Amino acid sequence: xxxxxxxxxxxxxxxxxxxxxxxxxxxxxxxxxxxxxxxxxxxxxxxxxxxxxxxxxxxxxxxxxxxxxxxxxxxxxxxxxxxxxxxxxxxxxxxxxxxxxxxxxxxxxxxxxxxx
Amino acid sequence: xxxxxxxxxxxxxxxxxxxxxxxxxxxxxxxxxxxxxxxxxxxxxxxxxxxxxxxxxxxxxxxxxxxxxxxxxxxxxxxxxxxxxxxxxxxxxxxxxxxxxxxxxxxxxxxxx
Numbered sequence: 214x215x216x217x218x219x220x221x222x223x224x225x226x227x228x229x230x231x232x233x234x235x236x237x238x239x240x241x242x243x244x245x246x247x248x249x250x251x252x253x254x255x256x257x258x259x260x261x262x263x264x265x266x267x268x269x270x271x272x273x274x275x276x277x278x279x280x281x282x283x284x285x286x287x288x289x290x291x292x293x294x295x296x297x298x299x300x301x302x303x304x305x306x307x308x309x310x311x312x313x314x315x316x317x318x319x320x321x322x323x324x325x326x327x328x329x
Numbered sequence: 330x331x332x333x334x335x336x337x338x339x340x341x342x343x344x345x346x347x348x349x350x351x352x353x354x355x356x357x358x359x360x361x362x363x364x365x366x367x368x369x370x371x372x373x374x375x376x377x378x379x380x381x382x383x384x385x386x387x388x389x390x391x392x393x394x395x396x397x398x399x400x401x402x403x404x405x406x407x408x409x410x411x412x413x414x415x416x417x418x419x420x421x422x423x424x425x426x427x428x429x430x431x432x433x434x435x436x437x438x439x440x441x442x
Contacts, residue, residue, distance in 0.1 A: 217372070222433070256419070269429070289436040304372055307378040315361045316423075318430060320372035 216237065217321035219305050225327045228297060230236040234290040234324045236305030243310030245288050245317060247280060259303075262288060263310055292326075300328045333422050335433035343441045348392075348407040350436045352420035355401060362403045363421040364394055367435075375418060379403060390414070415440045 219236040221243055226232055247259040258272040264281045273279070277295075281308050284289040302325050306318035336351040354360060361380055365373040377388025384396045390413075394405045403420060420433040 230369075256432045258430075258432075261429070279342045306373075315378065317363050317375050317378050319371075320365075320374070322370075 217305055217307050217319050217320035219303075219324050221324060222322065223325045223327075226295060226328065227279070227329050229230075229281070229294055231259075231291065231293045232285035232295055232326065234303050234305075234326070236288045236290070236307075236321060238286065238305070238307030239319055239320060240286075242319070244308045245282060246306045246308075247288070247290050248304045248306070250272075250303045250304060250323070258306065287302070295328045297328045299327055302326070333420050333433040335418075335420050335434050338390050338434065339437045339439065341441060342410045342437040344412055345409050348410045348414065348438065350405040350418050350420075350438065352403045352405065352421070352437075353401055354431075354435060356422060356424065360422045362396060363423075364392070364403075364405050365415045365419045367388070367419065369416075369422050370438045376405070376418075387414060410433060410438075410440045412440050412442065414438060 221234045243264055243297045245262040249259055260267055260273055260280050261269040264285045265282050277293045280290045302318055302323040304323045306320045308318045309316045334353045342348055353381050364376040364379045366376050367373045374390050377385050377386045377394055380395045387393045392407045398405050406441050417435045417437045419435050421430050423430045
């Protein structure tokens with residue numbers, strides 16, 4: 214079946230602009246995660262959704278970052294007034310969710326964001 | 330508290346020689362453990378997972394890992410490295426039903442011809 218789909222795959226924008234990154238999880242997966250991976254760095258957790266709710270937003274770096282999920286499916290990560298330090302690869306993952314122990318995350322290929 | 334430590338940021342081996350990527354975890358509960366691989370410009374791909382059944386877990390591409398509770402380790406091994414194994418590897422721990430995944434900092438594997 215289809216895996217996790219992220220769009221766009223690449224995004225180049227000017228400093229100060231807003232950007233929206235989209236994640237389409239595996240059908241039926243109720244848990245969805247956003248991570249940021251900066252050049253040469255490991256994965257930085259941003260936010261986790263269970264259904265449409267976000268029980269853990271602890272990783273969002275500033276109030277310029279927000280995310281939503283509608284219909285328990287597609288999620289959008291929005292970065293307002295982008296800064297150069299926001300340049301990174303943004304990865305999305307999904308998993309079956311609460312009640313499904315031992316199930317791994319499945320990752321998309323990421324969106325490579327470059328801020329000029 | 331839960332955490333994952335990957336002991337080597339870089340490992341370099343020659344093609345055809347064994348691979349050992351080390352991972353230690355700390356967890357107050359019975360964990361689930363995973364290894365992922367990330368090739369350049371790609372997302373993370375699951376290699377294998379430990380789910381409290383057999384302690385020796387076999388994964389894709391000839392990789393395997395052994396869960397050692399007494400050592401709180403979950404090291405990844407492969408008997409013979411291939412050039413295509415050059416990538417970054419992440420060890421991950423989670424707790425059953427908690428949906429929080431803890432990632433190690435990654436180990437970059439270089440395979441020399």
